[in-house]
Amino acid sequence: MNGYDIIGDVHGYALLLKILLKQLGYTAKENSYFHPLGRKIVFVGDLINRGPDSIKVLSLIRKMHTEKQAFCVLGNHEFRLIQNFVKKPSSIDRNLVEFIPWIKSLPFFLEFPQFRVVHAAWHFSSVEKLKNQSVKDDNFIFSTMLPESEFKKSVQILLQGIQVTLPQNWSYYDRFGIKREKARMRWWEKERNNINGSNFFPKSEKYIHSSFKKNAELEIEYYPKSEKPVFVGHYCLPPKEPKINDNIICVDGCVTCDKVLWAYRYNNDRVINEDGLIST
Numbered sequence: 001m002n003g004y005d006i007i008g009d010v011h012g013y014a015l016l017l018k019i020l021l022k023q024l025g026y027t028a029k030e031n032s033y034f035h036p037l038g039r040k041i042v043f044v045g046d047l048i049n050r051g052p053d054s055i056k057v058l059s060l061i062r063k064m065h066t067e068k069q070a071f072c073v074l075g076n077h078e079f080r081l082i083q084n085f086v087k088k089p090s091s092i093d094r095n096l097v098e099f100i101p102w103i104k105s106l107p108f109f110l111e112f113p114q115f116r117v118v119h120a121a122w123h124f125s126s127v128e129k130l131k132n133q134s135v136k137d138d139n140f141i142f143s144t145m146l147p148e149s150e151f152k153k154s155v156q157i158l159l160q161g162i163q164v165t166l167p168q169n170w171s172y173y174d175r176f177g178i179k180r181e182k183a184r185m186r187w188w189e190k191e192r193n194n195i196n197g198s199n200f201f202p203k204s205e206k207y208i209h210s211s212f213k214k215n216a217e218l219e220i221e222y223y224p225k226s227e228k229p230v231f232v233g234h235y236c237l238p239p240k241e242p243k244i245n246d247n248i249i250c251v252d253g254c255v256t257c258d259k260v261l262w263a264y265r266y267n268n269d270r271v272i273n274e275d276g277l278i279s280t
């Protein structure tokens with residue numbers, strides 16, 4: 001066992017990915033990369049969209065994955081692509097079609113002996129619900145598009161995290177300038193009756209001193225500190241937001257906004273700490 005390098009959301013930034021792979025000590029070989037010491041890459045999903053080279057990113061990661069140099073889980077962007085393809089194959093970009101079978105081979109989550117990987121939230125009951133489901137099964141994909149479906153909810157939690165509807169007069173603009181009326185919760189923390197900006201991920205300065213009563217349907221399941229570390233992406237963290245919160249490590253420093261790609265070098269002999277983080 002030679003260690004893993006866990007890489008955040010790539011979102012079509014092929015050049016930055018290659019730069020990061022070199023920084024991590026990987027060697028290019030025949031349109032792929034390998035590590036001379038046998039380390040492996042783990043991608044946390046959201047390989048596509050936003051950046052300039054989704055196809056290049058998919059080609060490279062598919063090759064590394066096929067050659068067993070990399071692992072990869074589904075992100076919400078890949079899952080949406082599968083849904084669109086299953087609903088109406090002609091609706092998706094023609095260049096993406098050849099990647100659909102490979103994308104459909106990816107899991108919702110990965111469990112290694114030492115750590116776990118999921119795109120947005122390790123939610124025990126949703127993991128349980130999805131562990132025997134395959135995105136290769138079109139009937140399952142159709143069921144995730146039904147409004148009241150339990151599968152829809154579970155997929156949403158694993159791939160987008162747990163979101164809370166803000167009170168009427170609350171709203172904020174995310175890093176893309178989009179107005180949001182829902183906030184992403186720090187899903188691993190103990191449930192509280194009152195919620196304020198410090199319970200959001202990333203934290204919201206604006207609402208740090210205000211609070212509201214949590215709504216009943218919020219499905220937070222505390223993730224104990226004694227459990228294995230969980231690596232996630234998804235949250236588009238601003239530079240000052242800590243990426244490590246106890247045993248939760250978010251390696252998504254928002255490549256789209258900051259043009260920086262992050263990774264965590266996981267060695268088996270070491271506990272989780274800031275020294276493991278690396279960026280382009």
Ligand SMILES: [Mn+2]
Binds near residue numbers: 009159235
């Ligand atoms: Mn995402």
